[in-house]
Amino acid sequence: MxxxxxxxxxxxxxxxxxxxxxxxxxxxxxxxxxxxxxxxxxxxxxxxxxxxxxxxxxxxxxxxxxxxxxxxxxxxxxxxxxxxxxxxxxxxxxxxxxxxxxxxxxxxxxxxxxxxxxxxxRGGAERRPARYGSVVVGVEDGEGSGTAVRFAFREARVRRCTLVAVHAWSRRPVRSAVSSPARWYAPEVARRPPDQVLHDALHGVVEPSGELVVTRQVIEGPARRALLDAAAKADLLVVGARRRQGHLGLQLGLVNHALLHHAPCAVAVVPQV
Structure with missing residues (x-):
């Protein structure tokens, strides 16, 4: 069934x-x-x-x-x-x-x-007929984006549109929107290069078969701003959400809250599995 x-x-x-x-x-x-x-x-x-x-x-x-x-x-x-x-x-x-x-x-x-x-x-009725021809997915460092990337890939494939993978990063340690307190102030040296983060998130999910156009964006700055800017010309914005440790529900985080309240297009929140 x-x-x-x-x-x-x-x-x-x-x-x-x-x-x-x-x-x-x-x-x-x-x-x-x-x-x-x-x-x-x-x-x-x-x-x-x-x-x-x-x-x-x-x-x-x-x-x-x-x-x-x-x-x-x-x-x-x-x-x-x-x-x-x-x-x-x-x-x-x-x-x-x-x-x-x-x-x-x-x-x-x-x-x-x-x-x-x-x-x-979200967004006006003018966004319903796939006006922009793109699906945006936010990619974070760590394992929280895998399910979101797979969901975004499926959506882009059935829509026959471009998949835009966005990773925002900062040179300074910043409080993560989804990580546990123990990781908020992780040393900068522990972070992977931004390009590597995107490569690893897309590898094995999005293969270079030619059936789907994939655009990678590495942006230095706040994730909230980077994703809202990308969503301005998107039909769907996809973000991941981690499971809370020891609690029911998800850790939506500050970034996801901002996107759900302010994104100009539909927002998909995809739980990590």
């Missing part, structure tokens, strides 16, 4: 935009699409599902679809379904978002707890 792409819906315009994104991606990958709504009002849930289903069918008529209503906390429902999903797709804002809030609380909670990749759909 093929695992589905799961999209969380709540009737908001942001969640309907996430349905558009998910329908397109399900069609590219040949995956079934599962619509999930967490609510207590059955009549309201029926209307929400009907509107989302119609939108998905019009967007991708060839995609197999299913839907479900769960009467529980939305974040918990999505995290639970994510244990058997290709990815979870969410809008950046929900119905309960406060004015000025850049990211809904449900989306942030799911991105921090899910076992599968979580895509938060």
């Amino acid at each position: 093929t695992i589905p792409l799961v999209v969380g819906i709540d009737g908001s315009e942001a969640s309907l935009e996430s349905v558009d994104w998910a329908a397109d991606d399900a069609a590219r990958h040949g995956l079934p699409l599962h619509l999930l709504h967490a609510a207590t009002d059955e009549s309201e849930a029926s209307d929400v599902l009907a509107a989302a289903s119609l939108r998905a069918e019009e967007r991708a008529p060839s995609v197999r679809m299913s839907s479900e209503v769960l009467r529980e906390d939305p974040a918990s429902a999505l995290v639970d379904r994510g244990r058997n999903a290709f990815a979870l797709v969410l809008g950046s804002r929900g119905l309960g978002g406060f004015t000025g809030m850049l990211l809904g609380s449900v989306s942030l909670a799911v991105a921090a707890r899910a076992d599968c990749p979580v895509v938060v759909v």
Whole structure:
């Protein structure tokens, strides 16, 4: 049985935009699409599902679809379904978002707890038809980027677009957005050369077969700025997230938080496995 792409819906315009994104991606990958709504009002849930289903069918008529209503906390429902999903797709804002809030609380909670990749759909509708033809993946020093690179490679391949691998570095020891405190102040001499970091992350995942154009960017400066700049001309930004040591959930870190709140395009947070 093929695992589905799961999209969380709540009737908001942001969640309907996430349905558009998910329908397109399900069609590219040949995956079934599962619509999930967490609510207590059955009549309201029926209307929400009907509107989302119609939108998905019009967007991708060839995609197999299913839907479900769960009467529980939305974040918990999505995290639970994510244990058997290709990815979870969410809008950046929900119905309960406060004015000025850049990211809904449900989306942030799911991105921090899910076992599968979580895509938060950001940016305007003009970005949905793969406007820029590129997928950007952030690469860090260490082992936290491998799963993210593989996810980004698959997305770039099915989209037939360029994969842009970005590694930001600093000459001075800096506090890592995802590392444990013991590594925040590691001596500079322990760091690998930036070009080597990118080479090692892509080796064995992206082979020089010619089927995919890969661009490597080594940037001296803050990772947040480097990735936001790269995302300005991207259809999807992919970043990794480490598992917390001794705790449930992920270590999203300051960089990932900034990207989820400010990126101009959809952001995929991919757990390290």
